[in-house]
Amino acid sequence: MVRQITQQHTADDFVIYPESDGKPMADNTIQFRWIVYIKENLEIMYAANPDVFIAGDLLWYPIKGSDQKRCAPDAMVVFGRPKGDRGSYLQWEEENIPPQVVFEILSPGNTRQEMENKLEFYDNNGVEEYYFYDPYKNDLQGWLRSNKDLTTIQNINGWVSPRLGITFRLTGSTLEIYRPDGRKFLTSVELEERAELERQRADAEKLRADTEQQRAEDEQKRAEAEKLRADTEQQRAEDEQKRAEAEKLRADTEQQRAEAEKQRAEAEKQRADNEQQRAEVERQIRLNAVTRLLAVGLSVEIVAQTLELTVEEVEKIRCS
Numbered sequence: 001m002v003r004q005i006t007q008q009h010t011a012d013d014f015v016i017y018p019e020s021d022g023k024p025m026a027d028n029t030i031q032f033r034w035i036v037y038i039k040e041n042l043e044i045m046y047a048a049n050p051d052v053f054i055a056g057d058l059l060w061y062p063i064k065g066s067d068q069k070r071c072a073p074d075a076m077v078v079f080g081r082p083k084g085d086r087g088s089y090l091q092w093e094e095e096n097i098p099p100q101v102v103f104e105i106l107s108p109g110n111t112r113q114e115m116e117n118k119l120e121f122y123d124n125n126g127v128e129e130y131y132f133y134d135p136y137k138n139d140l141q142g143w144l145r146s147n148k149d150l151t152t153i154q155n156i157n158g159w160v161s162p163r164l165g166i167t168f169r170l171t172g173s174t175l176e177i178y179r180p181d182g183r184k185f186l187t188s189v190e191l192e193e194r195a196e197l198e199r200q201r202a203d204a205e206k207l208r209a210d211t212e213q214q215r216a217e218d219e220q221k222r223a224e225a226e227k228l229r230a231d232t233e234q235q236r237a238e239d240e241q242k243r244a245e246a247e248k249l250r251a252d253t254e255q256q257r258a259e260a261e262k263q264r265a266e267a268e269k270q271r272a273d274n275e276q277q278r279a280e281v282e283r284q285i286r287l288n289a290v291t292r293l294l295a296v297g298l299s300v301e302i303v304a305q306t307l308e309l310t311v312e313e314v315e316k317i318r319c320s
Contacts, residue, residue, distance in 0.1 A: 012065030019087035027107035039075040041185040053081040059088040073102035098126035106134040
């Protein structure tokens with residue numbers, strides 16, 4: 001269907017903005033590695049902020065209707081725009097917010113004129129900070145917007161980005177970048193190694209915690225076994241005490257029974273002794289009575305009948 005230009009549209013509305021300039025993202029592995037290194041570490045740094053858009057090698061069109069005025073920074077950061085996929089960065093559709101920070105990594109194919117043109121493009125279109133790194137010479141350059149223009153940062157080594165808070169440090173052989181919290185930007189391999197170390201640390205911590213838990217459980221079981229042993233020993237001691245008390249009660253009862261038996265025997269002996277004494281007294285009384293009755297002239301038969309004795313017993317007493 002052919003679209004017609006109406007009063008509500010202008011010719012700019014029908015301009016096509018290509019999403020590729022036909023150039024590769026990087027000319028070689030060194031440039032590609034640095035682009036990924038910077039872009040991905042910035043992604044990690046702002047992962048929790050939904051209103052920071054970060055891209056690498058994305059065509060940026062600053063002016064509506066101009067499909068030739070464009071640039072694809074190796075990495076760019078836009079504050080105030082949401083994350084999400086884009087085929088290109090059409091500034092007029094992004095609340096007219098330009099990228100505030102851009103990065104370029106030099107490759108052998110870049111010409112001086114090309115890099116000067118990029119600096120002019122960034123200067124004219126509102127970039128606040130521009131950083132250019134040559135990994136072959138380990139050379140870092142930077143520009144910061146002052147008033148209306150991008151001006152060269154004189155002391156770049158140790159420089160802290162006003163927008164990003166990151167620190168740039170040039171060593172004898174490379175560029176190191178540090179996050180605001182002091183953590184160093186890491187390569188994908190280093191990030192994986194760190195993640196693996198963290199996993200190992202977590203596994204070791206889990207093993208330590210599991211071992212500690214097992215030790216605690218073993219200690220609890222030992223304590224429970226010791227308590228059971230102590231309870232059993234206490235129960236045994238209580239049973240032994242009860243047995244001793246029962247034995248003492250049995251012994252006391254036996255002693256009381258023996259004493260009662262002794263008392264009964266003594267009482268029986270006393271009764272026998274009393275009976276014997278009574279019999280002796282009775283015999284003596286009868287002897288005396290037999291003698292007196294015979295003395296008064298009673299016959300043996302009458303005395304025996306009177307005293308309830310036999311004639312023979314009376315005779316025996318009389319003759320004694």
